[in-house]
Amino acid sequence: MEENRSFDVIIIGGSYAGLSAAMALGRSLKKVLILDSGTPCNATTPHSHNFLTQDGKPPAEIATRARQQVEQYPTVLFQTDPATAADSSGSRFRITTASGRHYEGRKLIFAAGIRDLLPAIKGVADCWGRSVIHCPYCHGYEYRDHKTGILANGAAALHLAALVRNLTGDLILLTNGTPEFTEEELQRLQQHGIPVRQTEIAELEHAEGQLQQVVFKDGSKIPLQALYARVPFEQQTPLAAALGCAFTEQGYIMVDATQKTTVPGIFACGDTASPMRSVANAVAGGNLAGAMANNDLSQEAWNIV
Numbered sequence: 001m002e003e004n005r006s007f008d009v010i011i012i013g014g015s016y017a018g019l020s021a022a023m024a025l026g027r028s029l030k031k032v033l034i035l036d037s038g039t040p041c042n043a044t045t046p047h048s049h050n051f052l053t054q055d056g057k058p059p060a061e062i063a064t065r066a067r068q069q070v071e072q073y074p075t076v077l078f079q080t081d082p083a084t085a086a087d088s089s090g091s092r093f094r095i096t097t098a099s100g101r102h103y104e105g106r107k108l109i110f111a112a113g114i115r116d117l118l119p120a121i122k123g124v125a126d127c128w129g130r131s132v133i134h135c136p137y138c139h140g141y142e143y144r145d146h147k148t149g150i151l152a153n154g155a156a157a158l159h160l161a162a163l164v165r166n167l168t169g170d171l172i173l174l175t176n177g178t179p180e181f182t183e184e185e186l187q188r189l190q191q192h193g194i195p196v197r198q199t200e201i202a203e204l205e206h207a208e209g210q211l212q213q214v215v216f217k218d219g220s221k222i223p224l225q226a227l228y229a230r231v232p233f234e235q236q237t238p239l240a241a242a243l244g245c246a247f248t249e250q251g252y253i254m255v256d257a258t259q260k261t262t263v264p265g266i267f268a269c270g271d272t273a274s275p276m277r278s279v280a281n282a283v284a285g286g287n288l289a290g291a292m293a294n295n296d297l298s299q300e301a302w303n304i305v
Contacts, residue, residue, distance in 0.1 A: 152173070
């Protein structure tokens with residue numbers, strides 16, 4: 001198996017979405033290669049939530065168990081060797097890896113996820129995934145009734161505020177600069193008892209990643225135990241763009257209801273193609289992508305005369 005350089009499907013990204021796709025394909029006896037960088041975006045998160053049967057488990061534990069289960073299927077090969085280049089010829093895709101290996105696949109699945117671009121505020125990176133968080137579904141219950149802030153502006157801030165206010169009555173919105181709200185939006189925030197502070201942030205004081213207080217550039221401070229942050233991101237790999245896949249306005253790979261991209265033969269799943277950043281959603285999308293890739297391969301083989 002290791003000497004084989006030709007596969008039915010090559011999966012770029014070997015975390016929850018990629019492993020889920022590989023399991024669906026492996027159970028259908030398709031030859032699958034998973035290429036992974038070993039750098040999941042939730043590496044700093046101590047516990048994963050909102051996933052039936054796995055609620056509260058460390059993300060690394062879930063991923064390790066998933067890989068062990070997928071590796072039981074003999075047609076699936078896992079390589080910690082990230083893809084660095086890709087092109088296509090006819091109905092095949094050619095992938096080059098960091099180690100210089102070359103592989104060919106009939107179908108390609110992007111499941112590498114995204115990379116968060118954290119603001120240059122001291123303490124944010126230390127708290128990221130612990131007490132500076134992105135998702136109320138993944139972390140909100142654990143910080144219910146805590147002193148909570150939202151680091152965001154405009155529509156993103158309003159979206160988070162509507163979700164988080166149900167989890168705590170002690171909520172403040174930090175725009176870190178000039179607020180981007182209409183008068184009507186500011187009135188709505190006031191009606192819900194959510195103050196808006198625009199003073200720029202200098203630092204997050206914390207104890208081993210647990211937020212204690214926000215320090216502003218004017219020297220003032222406020223105590224906080226949790227801070228939701230809506231930060232920009234980039235794709236973990238540029239290869240989907242290099243192959244011509246279309247992207248949404250937000251920066252996700254554009255897919256249809258069957259996880260197909262705009263390029264025939266290429267699928268995408270998980271955080272790379274969805275704003276719903278959760279293990280459960282990644283597993284679901286990966287399962288569908290694997291099944292749809294298998295369906296396309298099976299139909300192509302069926303129609304050969």
